[in-house]
Amino acid sequence: MNSLGLRKGSKVSVRSRQFFGGPLVVQYDSRSLAIDKKIAEQIPVKRCID
Amino acid sequence: MKCHNMGSKGSSHKCKKQSFHGGVHNKRSLVMHDDIRILLMGNPNVGKSVIFSKLTGLDVLTANYAGTTVSYTEGHIHYHGKTATLIDVPGTYSLEATSPAEEVAVNFLEDGANVVICVLDATNLERNLNLALQIKQKDIPIIYALNLIDVAENKGISIDVEKLEKELGAPVVTTVATRNVGLKELLDTAWEYSLKEAIPITPVHISQDERWQEVGRIVENVQVVEHRHPTFWDKVGDITVQPFPGLPIAMLVLTFSMLFVVGGGQGIRSLLLLPILNNYYIPVVTTFVSGFVAEGILLNVLVGEYGVLIKGIEWPFFLILPYVTLFYIVMSFLEDSGYLPRLGILLDSMLRRIGMVGSNIVPVVMGYGCAVPAILGTRAATTRKQRIMITSLVALAVPCTAQSGAFIALLGDQSIIALVFVYLVSFAAIIVAGYILDKLIPGEAEPMLMEVPNLLKPSSSALMQKIWIRIKQFLVEAEVPMLLGILFAALLVETGMLLVIGNILEPLVAGWLGLPIEASLALMLGIVRRELGVLPLLELELTTLQLIVGSLVALFYLPCVTVMAVIIKEFDLKLSLYVLGFTTITAFTLAGIFNQVARLLGFQ
Numbered sequence: 001m002n003s004l005g006l007r008k009g010s011k012v013s014v015r016s017r018q019f020f021g022g023p024l025v026v027q028y029d030s031r032s033l034a035i036d037k038k039i040a041e042q043i044p045v046k047r048c049i050d
Numbered sequence: 051m052k053c054h055n056m057g058s059k060g061s062s063h064k065c066k067k068q069s070f071h072g073g074v075h076n077k078r079s080l081v082m083h084d085d086i087r088i089l090l091m092g093n094p095n096v097g098k099s100v101i102f103s104k105l106t107g108l109d110v111l112t113a114n115y116a117g118t119t120v121s122y123t124e125g126h127i128h129y130h131g132k133t134a135t136l137i138d139v140p141g142t143y144s145l146e147a148t149s150p151a152e153e154v155a156v157n158f159l160e161d162g163a164n165v166v167i168c169v170l171d172a173t174n175l176e177r178n179l180n181l182a183l184q185i186k187q188k189d190i191p192i193i194y195a196l197n198l199i200d201v202a203e204n205k206g207i208s209i210d211v212e213k214l215e216k217e218l219g220a221p222v223v224t225t226v227a228t229r230n231v232g233l234k235e236l237l238d239t240a241w242e243y244s245l246k247e248a249i250p251i252t253p254v255h256i257s258q259d260e261r262w263q264e265v266g267r268i269v270e271n272v273q274v275v276e277h278r279h280p281t282f283w284d285k286v287g288d289i290t291v292q293p294f295p296g297l298p299i300a301m302l303v304l305t306f307s308m309l310f311v312v313g314g315g316q317g318i319r320s321l322l323l324l325p326i327l328n329n330y331y332i333p334v335v336t337t338f339v340s341g342f343v344a345e346g347i348l349l350n351v352l353v354g355e356y357g358v359l360i361k362g363i364e365w366p367f368f369l370i371l372p373y374v375t376l377f378y379i380v381m382s383f384l385e386d387s388g389y390l391p392r393l394g395i396l397l398d399s400m401l402r403r404i405g406m407v408g409s410n411i412v413p414v415v416m417g418y419g420c421a422v423p424a425i426l427g428t429r430a431a432t433t434r435k436q437r438i439m440i441t442s443l444v445a446l447a448v449p450c451t452a453q454s455g456a457f458i459a460l461l462g463d464q465s466i467i468a469l470v471f472v473y474l475v476s477f478a479a480i481i482v483a484g485y486i487l488d489k490l491i492p493g494e495a496e497p498m499l500m501e502v503p504n505l506l507k508p509s510s511s512a513l514m515q516k517i518w519i520r521i522k523q524f525l526v527e528a529e530v531p532m533l534l535g536i537l538f539a540a541l542l543v544e545t546g547m548l549l550v551i552g553n554i555l556e557p558l559v560a561g562w563l564g565l566p567i568e569a570s571l572a573l574m575l576g577i578v579r580r581e582l583g584v585l586p587l588l589e590l591e592l593t594t595l596q597l598i599v600g601s602l603v604a605l606f607y608l609p610c611v612t613v614m615a616v617i618i619k620e621f622d623l624k625l626s627l628y629v630l631g632f633t634t635i636t637a638f639t640l641a642g643i644f645n646q647v648a649r650l651l652g653f654q
């Protein structure tokens with residue numbers, strides 16, 4: 001995941017969720033990535049508003 | 051060795067050996083070579099293959115998702131009195147390979163080159179620079195192609211190229227590969243750089259974190275992003291990954307695709323091709339040949355029931371080709387728009403239950419074209435379990451486009467319900483087999499981690515090229531085996547051998563499956579090509595029940611010889627024997643039971 005460019009300090013926004021534990025689509029920089037829900041749950045995030 | 055769909059194709063100098071371990075050259079032999087070796091490297095889906103095919107004129111497949119190229123292709127460029135070998139390799143996210151495909155790329159870099167062209171995606175500079183900095187650590191001259199600037203511009207991203215050149219210490223050429231913009235400058239720069247001695251660099255070991263910091267600093271310095279309203283395609287891209295309206299859209303897209311192929315194919319055949327065939331081609335050829343050849347076996351082999359000049363032309367060109375063409379038109383649209391990975395996201399939770407993940411949707415959909423590229427495409431998967439799952443399922447229950455064409459021609463005219471039924475059985479089989487295989491094959495399904503490509507409007511020239519590559523490939527690959535198969539059939543029929551063999555297979559074909567013994571021919575020919583397991587049934591007068599039974603046998607029957615060869619090459623003999631065993635057993639068991647039950651219930 002690190003080499004996919006998502007790492008500590010990345011600003012992400014969740015674009016979509018699926019039913020039944022399907023992957024999340026998150027956007028960071030100008031790119032979207034589909035991430036397994038189980039993995040996504042392990043990523044600590046801080047909410048920020050802009 | 052054959053290079054299939056996944057890229058290189060054709061005459062031997064174009065089609066070099068594909069292997070996981072890349073080239074045979076090492077750095078020493080390089081120095082003595084006059085040839086310049088140029089390696090195209092970069093992240094997946096940044097346009098490397100487009101650049102390669104524009105510069106070398108070779109046909110390689112390109113598509114809008116990561117993992118299109120899974121092995122390498124070499125091509126030659128003659129320019130300014132010198133010859134260079136350009137090498138297209140799979141994209142990689144880092145120099146620590148996580149899949150067989152990425153390994154190819156990393157091995158090539160290890161083997162060395164005179165110049166590396168590192169292709170950067172201007173819409174995603176950060177992640178691309180991270181790889182660039184890793185490649186820069188190698189002792190090889192490197193230049194950069196900043197590609198996809200048209201898409202970047204639309205997104206409001208502007209990059210200061212001069213500053214970027216300074217940061218990287220090497221030339222950066224901006225390109226729009228699909229429109230041939232900047233490629234000549236890229237070539238000039240590569241030529242100039244190939245002459246340079248590599249400046250030995252002392253590898254500085256920096257940690258991943260430090261590298262990202264460096265990348266962050268560079269990006270901060272060279273890139274300005276102004277906020278733009280999302281483009282039409284951005285918006286479409288966004289809604290297609292929401293379960294609602296994404297799932298209904300997916301249903302619409304798939305239904306429309308099927309109707310396009312089935313309806314379009316039927317239309318073209320009945321309105322255009324069949325009249326030509328029946329009113330012109332067959333009478334003309336038959337009259338012409340009869341003028342030269344006396345009545346007898348030879349005449350029958352040429353223009354009789356299984357006449358090579360009749361069926362050998364009718365089946366591939368008048369029957370299968372329309373469906374194959376329409377299928378590849380749809381498929382190329384889905385690929386180049388970037389829709390397929392989105393479909394994978396929507397279906398991930400369902401696929402997961404049968405041991406697959408969303409990103410596997412690409413090789414599975416490819417399997418509806420041809421199993422060979424589908425199996426090769428699994429090289430982009432990260433676990434062996436995933437590769438074996440997809441290979442088995444595609445071999446068992448996914449009909450290739452040629453076979454689908456044969457099904458449509460066989461069933462479509464007599465009973466659309468029968469056609470739908472056969473495909474429903476195929477889906478059900480995928481689900482059941484997937485569930486069982488998932489339990490049988492040790493290991494976990496790989497977690498989903500997939501880049502979602504920008505949704506792009508497919509460029510029409512790229513589309514045309516791709517469709518043409520695939521049709522050409524179908525014709526080249528189908529025609530010879532088809533002719534040989536038909537010749538074999540004609541000889542069996544004319545010599546009466548078919549009845550002898552039919553009598554031996556009688557208990558299976560007639561007793562168990564309830565088909566006329568002449569249907570044995572389909573079983574024999576089906577080994578050569580999947581559609582040949584269906585087409586001979588067209589020549590028999592069958593009831594709807596018999597049509598369905600015959601189609602079910604053909605659907606599950608062993609994949610064609612080419613596919614068996616690919617499985618041996620990609621995996622081992624053992625897996626191919628398993629596949630051979632379980633496909634054949636499934637075919638006869640399921641179709642036989644279906645026949646027996648249907649007859650018990652009073653169907654004929």
Ligand SMILES: Nc1nc2c(ncn2[C@@H]2O[C@H](COP(=O)(O)OP(=O)(O)OP(=O)(O)O)[C@@H](O)[C@H]2O)c(=O)[nH]1
Pocket residue numbers: 093094095096097098099100101111112113114115116117118119120139140141142197198199200201225226227228229385386506509512
């Ligand atoms: N608009 C636009 N599209 C491009 C450009 N370059 C490439 N594309 C498209 O981007 C997609 C990816 O191109 P490929 O050449 O297959 O990418 P690749 O780097 O070979 O990808 P892998 O083989 O998966 O590593 C294709 O759909 C291309 O048509 C460009 O400059 N502008």
Ligand SMILES: [Mg+2]
Pocket residue numbers: 098099100111112118119139140141
């Ligand atoms: Mg490629």
